[in-house]
Amino acid sequence: MSSLSLGLPEPLFGGPAPRLRAIPASEPFLDLLAEAMIAALKRDDDPFALADALVLLPNRRSARGLIDAFAHRLGGAALLPTIRPLGDPHSDDDPDIWGADPMSADILPPIDKMQRRMQLASLIRRRSVAENGVDDPARAIALADELGKLLDSAATVEKVDWKKLPKLVEEIDLARHWMSSAAFLDIIATFWPAHLKEQGVSDPAEHGAALRHALAARWKTDPPKRPIIIAGSTGSQSTTRELMKVVSRLPNGVVVLPNIDVDLDNDSWRLIGDQHPQYALKHTLAALGVERHEVPMLKFEDEQGRARRVLMREALAPAEKTADWIARLTAIGGEAFVKNGASGLRLLEAATEDEEATAIALMVREKLEEPGGAAAIVTPDAGLARRIEAKLARWGIEPSVSHGCPLRETDAGRLIALLCELAHDPAEPVALAALLKHPRVGIASDADGYTILEHEGLRGARRHDTLTDLANLGERDPDKQVKNWSRARAIVEAVAQALAPLTKIMSQKDVSLSAFADALSQCAESLTKYDVWQGRDGEGASRLLRDANQFGAELGLINAYSAPRVLLRLMDDHQIAPVQSSGEARVAIWGLLEARLQRRDLMILAGLNEGVWPTPPAQDPFLSRAMRDKLGLPSQDARIGLAAHDFAQLANAPNVVLTRSLRREGSPTLASRWLWRLKTLVQGAKTELESANTYLAYAKKLDEPAEITPVKPVQPRPPADKRLTQISVTQVETLIRDPYAVYARRILKLDHLDPIGAEAGPAERGTAVHRAIERFGDGSDPAELSRLLDEELGWHGIAPERRAADRERLLTSISALIAWFNERNSSGATIYREKYGKMPVDGVNLTGIADRIEIGPDHVAILDFKTGKPPTDDQVNSGLSPQLLLETAMLMSGSIGDVPKATPTELIYWQFGGSKPAPHVVDAEGGPVLAAEKAMASLRGLLNRYANAEQAFYSKPRVQFLKPYDEYDLLARRKEWADEVGDE
């Protein structure tokens, strides 16, 4: 007669075998377990009584949780029982406690996981080449990983009958399609076991299972006397079940099950499928030979707890049973019952993940303001977890986090990934800059040297091919040497040297992954002076490279080009766990596994969207569900059932908030299936779930400013002594069109920074063409000019294919220009090229570079080359583009270098590079001299205006003069006011 009928909860031990107990879902599992153990075992006369016991829990965190629960109840000095996670006994420091020495068992040592990957991939490659000649190592590794998953899956069940493989598909028409897959899977069916045996090792998944199996056998034949408890597991793996069976029959053994539905009706129990929360327990009970009504409770649940449990149970009922929902609800109490059950359960549906995270952070913060209040957030979504962490950091709250970080996103991982990128192209500007700026890389310790390198070498269009080119970049042009370039050069040379092992290996055709990993390690070490291996991420990276080094050769030789890709693939699944002890004890963010059996005052189940929670099981690329079934492989949907069990258990906490966001990563979401069920059920009872949307309102208010003051258009008015001291002839136009730009450039001295590795644009083309023509000088050979143009365009970062296009297009320009030069040169004039001039105008220095000045017996010409459209006569005469006129004035006053004073008779714009290359003589109103005087007068007026301390430097005041250049628009915050303000 069980205690159930007596109305008393059962003690932990005692009673006949098989000994099972259950803890109600609403109760905090670990606390209750500790209480029960203390009640059953603790004796005042024997301090070791408790310590004698061995408790096996599902994972490490629950083990720690139990320790905490004991500490809480026993105070300081107490001898605790041995608490272990149900993992692999062979990884334990103290194997004796298991009572079975793993070494004595007749089990072969496991093969390293990386080695398994490589060997499987190698087998696949060989098969691939033999069959159809295609060999892709990355593909082989991907397939090897899938085979690995199959092997791991197979190890969780009793026995998978691989022999059935060839005959798995019976339909004649389809059998032939199956043949190739069957032949492939034969690798793990026959080939792999033989391969392992040859090497005297076992498959890692099977090894773990074998160990547990051996342990169970040992305990069966030689039952330990000490108290042994398996608690909190649902027994989803066959070896665990086996162990549970043994323990439940030990003299002092007991199995404590989490959240088992003892009063579910028989029909429903029968219908439980693999997605149901009780699926695993159903099979476990069957394996243990126990009926569910035979499992007594360690404590009775209270009214509230029962109401919630029944609500969740109904919500997650088997599909067929949902047809009776209304009837069943009415039977258990209808609306009133549901309301009762849902009390303490709240729902929050935010618009985006960001809003969700903010709302959650607010809830947590509120909780923390209660003395002793504690909260836990449970979500499988690592991204959401990070967001929440970030939101909490705003208030200086550091939760204890269990989600790992992908290796690729850590410092060490990023360094390895950068090296893989640079393997293809060591001088790629963006990757190179990232490398030099990496926190652990010490090569660019000369900060000034790096700045020179970045500004002169890496920013703007890419003007180099190799690292050697880059090293020479600053001194390439004899007329344009970069100051202190030697410091930049030193850095580049240091990088080249550090990367030498990598470049060497990439120059080979076929390489081994081991050698590649080794090269990477060497590079990483020389770049960081060994710092790269610091910290957990460094350890992770070190492990990865070490494994790749140790086992990479087994993959076989691979094409050097694909080596980086293969290594990056190996990095994919590496997660770096956070440091365990850090973080605030009162706030925790857990993944599903770590959250098992845990309880805090406030439980927040976050990210309840389909595709996230439950995580959809991976699709098997080889076998359909039916085929897996036939082979005896575990159902893939059983994972959903396990997750459902976790969810149901978590949702039974007295104070729970369910949250989700309506959009995730930019796409609309669907609510999690469990949430659909719950909401529909509640809807059917003509009520609804309590909402936690007030936190959404708080979240919105949090970042709302008290009042919004729109930004006014910029109007800087520097004091008189800080105004313009110098202006170039081309900038005069800018001063008219966009005074703010001149202010930013000349007065604030802010030069626009080009992005690193930008595309070369019209500005670069223009400079290149100018330079080429300058260097061409007095030449007459079109081929020479063509060569110079190509060289300069290349030096200025124009891509090769665009240069190829340019070569064609520029032919007309080249011949036209040379013909024109010949004509002009025969007139006997003196030619001055690229002369710099400076002329003070009312206290401001006017500067300019005249492209070409011809002073002849009967003409004087000033010429400017344009690669784009030259200004129209109107623009010149109106004073908008006064460049040539101002140069005229400068020439007339003899302010241009060593060019003698002269009065221009011709002003020419030479349009080079278009479809109609030709000189265009400017029709200056009243002749060049008069027009120049007018231009100077305008300039004086302009400069005087801007010399006044009251004059503001507006940003693009006249909309119709907006030019495409917008380098200072962001600084002027145009987007915030430009639409509202019209023309001045």
Next chain:
Amino acid sequence: MSEPLDAVAEATQAQGQAAHPHVSVFVTANAGSGKTKVLVDRIARLLLEGSKPSAFLCITYTKAAAAEMQRRLFERLGGWCVADDKSLSAELEKLGANAADLPRARALFAQALETPGGLKIQTIHAFCERLLARFPLEAHVPPGFDIADEARSAALLGDARAKAALSDGGQRDAFRRFAKRLYSDHLEGLLDRLAMRRAEFHRFAQKHQGELFAAQKLRERHGVTQNAEDYTREFLARWRCNELRDAANALCEGSANDCKAGERLRVVLDCIERNDSDAAMLACFAFALTDGKLRTNFVTKGTQATHSWLEPRVRAFAEAAAEARDTLNAIERAEDAIAALALALKLDEAYAEAKTRSGVLDFDDLIEHAQALLQHSEAAPWVLYKLDGGLDHILIDEGQDTSPSQWDLITPLQNEFFAGLGARDRERTVFLGRRSKAKHLRLPRRRPRAFPRRSAKPFDARSHRRKEIRRAGVAHIIPLVAGNSPRGR
């Protein structure tokens, strides 16, 4: 007899027919007329009749549409689950389903939620992605393949462009041809457009057994048989210079206008003498045309009176010159097309290579590989077999936007049903399209099926569409009218 009521009743009836699961239909509908409702209704009907939730495939145009459809379906089924008997019966009746089996209707909600592998309501790219992930061995696509996003694709295309411009091959001349005429922006724009449509060029070349024959085909299309040089030479050789010189002289004796014409003619002759055929042609055009069109008069009345032979001779020459201009333009266009083809094919090749080297697939590849998977040695039955219970129904939203390659994907799956096993009257396809855009639809060819006769809306008057659609085995074209959905009101 108020018209609005009739319209609503009509529309409701149309929706009902469209939802009937035994018949393939093409539904044309404008925005707000309840397309999604039709699809959801149809799926609901199918489920009610016993189809498994995993057995249908619904292709939507966007991810948002897929999410919305799934949401509406769950809402509908959830509503049924907890509705009272009376309301549920009424709804089932409205759908035209068996109103007696209420428990079955109620259980659909949870069954749909638990569909193994999830409901297949997705975009065509998602479908292809999932398909390829399930068949890595058959499709020769590695599991966990990388899909290149737009940025990555653009970068790879950039590499391909560089290759096309610089590497050896016929396309280099083609590149030069365009480079001479187009500015950097326009040239890049052209290359971008060629790259975007490279699949079409590829198909064209394949259809005509290779680039050479395709080029010939292009020439044929433009009615071109020679290249520009040969044609020009032949043209100029046709004319007797002394006859033309006589005409020129005669003109120069005439009025001012005649003299102008005569001068022009003289320029032609000079160029011919100099053997400068290009200049000669330009001069011919200058003589014969004004503002691009043939001149109306060549000889003034007076001069004509004096030399009656003048006008016909000169006119004949001018008309021939105008024709020559048209022909030369045609030749130019043909050569442009051929050059574009060469460039596009090279871009295609280079881009494919770049992708293989980087181990990525782009969205077009997804579809191509999926197509290959389904069409290769009748693999469709195997695909369906392995897809956990096969596919019984296909629904396609925004059918008019589905490209030919996407139809090629779905057709083998459809055809499988016709070849199908057993007499069960399965397979129905619904194509949904916007009426305005349906003009250019090219539906796949299929054997028509016998279907139960129902009073259908009359066929659309446009006969060509009727033919195409009937070929697709579609029984009715049902126009959906706005007004039936709440939004329409």
